[in-house]
Amino acid sequence: MDVTDMPGKEEVSEERRLEQLKLIYDYVKFHIGLYLATPAVFVVLAGGIEVETHDYFFVGLCSMIFVYLLAGGHAAWFMGNNINTKWKPGFLDTFEAAAFHKYRRYIHHWLYWLGIAFGLLGLIASYRSLH
Numbered sequence: 444m445d446v447t448d449m450p451g452k453e454e455v456s457e458e459r460r461l462e463q464l465k466l467i468y469d470y471v472k473f474h475i476g477l478y479l480a481t482p483a484v485f486v487v488l489a490g491g492i493e494v495e496t497h498d499y500f501f502v503g504l505c506s507m508i509f510v511y512l513l514a515g516g517h518a519a520w521f522m523g524n525n526i527n528t529k530w531k532p533g534f535l536d537t538f539e540a541a542a543f544h545k546y547r548r549y550i551h552h553w554l555y556w557l558g559i560a561f562g563l564l565g566l567i568a569s570y571r572s573l574h
Contacts, residue, residue: 460535467542468526471518474551478511478518478558485562494569503565507558514554521547 455463485504489495525538541547 457535460539464535464538464542468522471522471551474555475515475518477555478515481555481558481562482508482511485566489566489569492566492570494566494573497569497573499568499572500565503561503563503568506561506565510554510558510561514551514558517547517550517554 482504485507486495489497489500489504494500521541525541528534
């Protein structure tokens with residue numbers, strides 16, 4: 444059951460709903476930033492343990508970047524479709540339905556962690572094969 448469907452909950456004003464949607468927009472931008480920054484962190488880590496030129500690390504890093512391209516593209520497409528569209532009556536209802544949909548949130552979260560797993564596997568496999 445969604446919190447908004449619970450009995451006894453009062454309707455939230457349009458201003459408050461818009462404020463929350465701005466926070467969602469910032470949260471999606473934060474995820475896009477993570478998709479951009481995380482591979483760079485893994486490259487620094489690989490340099491620290493001297494595996495940055497190993498094939499296993501390269502495959503793990505490329506897999507991570509591919510997954511993040513999918514996740515970041517999904518997030519950017521979602522935001523672009525909603526930000527670059529003329530808002531009509533009922534827009535907040537439509538946007539809320541898409542913004543709070545579990546599928547979209549799972550895509551952004553699980554793909555991020557899948558990318559981390561690929562990066563870690565590449566780092567660990569490279570380190571173990573060299574040491």
